[in-house]
Amino acid sequence: MTDTTSWLDRYQPWRRSAEIAFWIGAFLINALFNSLTVIMDVQRSALPYAPWKPVVWETSSGLLMLLLVPAVVAFTRRWPLHRDSWRALLPRYAAASVVWSVAHVLGMVALRKLAYASQGEHYDFGNWPMELLYEYLKDVREFVATVALIHAYRFILLRLQGEASLLAEPDVGPPVEAIERPERFLVRKLGKEFLVAAADIEWIQAAGNYANLHVRGRDYPLRSTLASVETRLDPQRFARVHRSYVVNLDHVAMIEPLETGDARLHLKDGTTLPCSRRYRNGLRERAGSAAAAGV
Known part of the structure; x- marks a missing residue:
């Protein structure tokens, strides 16, 4: 560090x-x-x-x-x-x-x-x-x-x-990985560049014209809407849980139902995220399917 x-x-x-x-x-x-x-x-x-x-x-x-x-x-x-x-x-x-x-x-x-x-x-x-x-x-x-x-x-x-961006399609030759479903994001920080694996993203939060990628305690702003980022992530691993949040199912430890019909997500690192009622049932089914499949 x-x-x-x-x-x-x-x-x-x-x-x-x-x-x-x-x-x-x-x-x-x-x-x-x-x-x-x-x-x-x-x-x-x-x-x-x-x-x-x-x-x-x-x-x-x-x-x-x-x-x-x-x-x-x-x-x-x-x-x-x-x-x-x-x-x-x-x-x-x-x-x-x-x-x-x-x-x-x-x-x-x-x-x-x-x-x-x-x-x-x-x-x-x-x-x-x-x-x-x-x-x-x-x-x-x-x-x-x-x-x-x-x-x-x-x-x-x-x-x-550091600020994240999607890997661009190369000027010559085919891309080394799918542009539509990237496995990595490019992060620029103080003139240096490094790659962040998509699987390492714990959750994503909408912030105006940006989507903040949360990775191991750090936020990397990606200039994109949350909906656009969601379409380019693995649907077997990532799920929309709120109009402002997408979560990596691997990092969900518990889903706590609330009296309002919404839910509160407890992640393995202690973070809590909101889950809207419209996404709650689907999240429970997907989280159960992911656990059964060993994702």
């Missing part, structure tokens, strides 16, 4: 906490510096604003942007930008930037009105059409920066953990 892999393994349990801490820290630092800058500008121009007002302006704006980060994360996960798809996705991202800006403005105005009311004053946003346009011209830059940061972070993680 390389030092990079060890670091990544140690980071994974803390990943969500680290990501949340980053965004909160970025919000606090940005709000602090922006507030100080506006207060200095107000004092230099001798404007009749109490110091608490610039703090309210900047804090309300930053807080709404912080609250909108999860939506941007989900959006970019559902429609990630790639070299071959970014042009087609530009209209969708442009529309998302408008929604981001409108939600940001409405939320921050509401917070400012509450803050002003607590001080016995009234907050006036001004001419709404003009102010919305003004805010959008600022917000679109924040939106682009947030999207770029999220994609850069994911790119680094993919480079560290």
Whole structure:
């Protein structure tokens, strides 16, 4: 195991906490510096604003942007930008930037009105059409920066953990194995390539435009839909158990029925996966057949 892999393994349990801490820290630092800058500008121009007002302006704006980060994360996960798809996705991202800006403005105005009311004053946003346009011209830059940061972070993680792909058909001569039913997947990691046997895949999870191949405690994203991957796996070994999961029957230790009609799968390594009721009976039959056949 390389030092990079060890670091990544140690980071994974803390990943969500680290990501949340980053965004909160970025919000606090940005709000602090922006507030100080506006207060200095107000004092230099001798404007009749109490110091608490610039703090309210900047804090309300930053807080709404912080609250909108999860939506941007989900959006970019559902429609990630790639070299071959970014042009087609530009209209969708442009529309998302408008929604981001409108939600940001409405939320921050509401917070400012509450803050002003607590001080016995009234907050006036001004001419709404003009102010919305003004805010959008600022917000679109924040939106682009947030999207770029999220994609850069994911790119680094993919480079560290490795990204899987299907073996391509050779330019000359017949393929060494069936392209329609591959026995191996190619994984690229930090400039190196290695093969992962299909039989070693324990389970697969859908993640937007990707399907994460789980192999011995590691996830290798494969740019494909789960349905497409399922059609290329051995149906005697792999089974669909949920709209977001495919499992290797060799790794299923127990099927636990639930009162809802669904089930919970317990894998041999201790992992639990959901099983929808529509797949439950078929899974039990296939798991029993596989065990009887010694698969």
